[in-house]
Amino acid sequence: MSTVIRxxxxLGRWLTHNLxxxxxxxxxxxxxxxxxMNERAAQAIVAAYVDARQRGAAMPADAIELPDEASSRPVARLAPGTRILAADREIVVHSRGEDPVFAALGNVVDAxxxxxIIEMARPRLKPSTLVDPTSGRDVVSDKRASWGMFFRLGENDLVARLDRRLSALMNLPLENGEGLQVLYYPSGAGSEPHYDYLAPTNAANRESIARSGQRVSTLVTYLNDVQDGGQTVFPQLGLAVSPIRGNACYFEYTDENGRVDTRSLHASAIVTRGEKWVMTKWMRERRFVAAGEVARPFAGL
Known part of the structure; x- marks a missing residue:
């Protein structure tokens, strides 16, 4: 069953212009x-336009079909239960949501x-960048006052162990994962609301999606206790996850049909006391191939 929203x-032209x-x-x-406008209708109409842009399809003219809530609920990639065995470690599920798929996790990494990870990342930190939506270039922005770096997939024994564990936890092949990103937020730093999925508004993002598919899920793991502030905030969901060492925040935003969920909007609240270290893992729809890399069979770790 479904409902047609006209x-x-x-309105369609306004949405197209503004997107x-x-x-x-x-x-x-x-x-x-x-x-x-009704909230569910507004979200569905905007989501339909975002989806059409993602796929390069024609925009809806004057109507969309809205499935019943039960039939449109996403199927989680994250395993069910209160504890998840992820390779070499049992992960604790403190809380979870079904629509959108979200979980607050514990015991993801040890002290x-x-x-x-912090010691290896510290000397390689550089000012964090954001992707310019028009050019696709990485630019330093005052919207994110953090420092960051990336490890290569399986770069050393510790990184390889974490890559295997997090891939098992996120329930996708190891080869679908991007290299671990470490971010450092000093006191007073945070980030503005943003999405982790790639908007195909520039050539770089379109080429990345063509190589590896869309990003589908994110795992943000906290590497230290923050004295005050620094929560991972989801403004549309009314959620805020506290940064506690060893815990993590997991969320999904791309379904099996490639449609993205705009409710995954999130930000890092400003660190008001202390500092914040996080480790992020992004998963793709298929094997991740970085820009300039020659696609070849994955050898594993």
Whole structure:
């Protein structure tokens, strides 16, 4: 069963114009709500336009089909249960949500692993960048005052062990994972709301999606205890995850049909006391091939 939602062609043209101009989907939903539109209808219409742009398909003209809530609920990649065996470690599930798929996890990494990753990452940190939506280039931005670096997949024994564990936890092949990213937020630093999936608004993102598919899920693992602030905040869901060493925040945002979920909007709250270290793993729809890399069979780790 489904419901057809009809809307004016003018609304469709407005959405197309603003998405092409780089407006964030959640901001467009907020404007539609202020005009009196039903929240579920507004989110569904914007999501349909975002999906059409992702796939390079024609935009809806004046109607969309909205499935019943039960039939449209996403199927989680994350294993069920309160504890998940992930390669060499049992992960504790403190809380989870089904729509969208979300989980707060514990016992993801131990204290020695956190210390080891921080020590290896520290001398390689550089000012964090954001992808310019028009050019696709990495640019330093005042919207993210952190420092960061990437490890190569399986770069050393510790990184390889964590790659295997996190891939098992996220329930996707090891080869689908991008290299671990480490971010450092000093006191006073944070990030503005953003999406982890790739918007095909520039050639670099379109080429990356063509090589490896869309990003489908994120695991943010906290490498230290933050004295105050630094939560991972999901403004559309009313969620905030505290950064506690060894814990992690997991969320999915791309379904089996390649449709992205704009409710995955998230940010790092400002660190008000202390500092914050996090390790991020992104998973793709298929084997991750970096820019300039020659696609070849994956040898494993």
């Amino acid at each position: 809307f004016s062609p003018d 092409n101009a780089g407006q964030a989907p959640h901001a467009l939903v907020a404007t539609m709500l202020k005009q009196g 020695d692993e956190c210390k080891g």
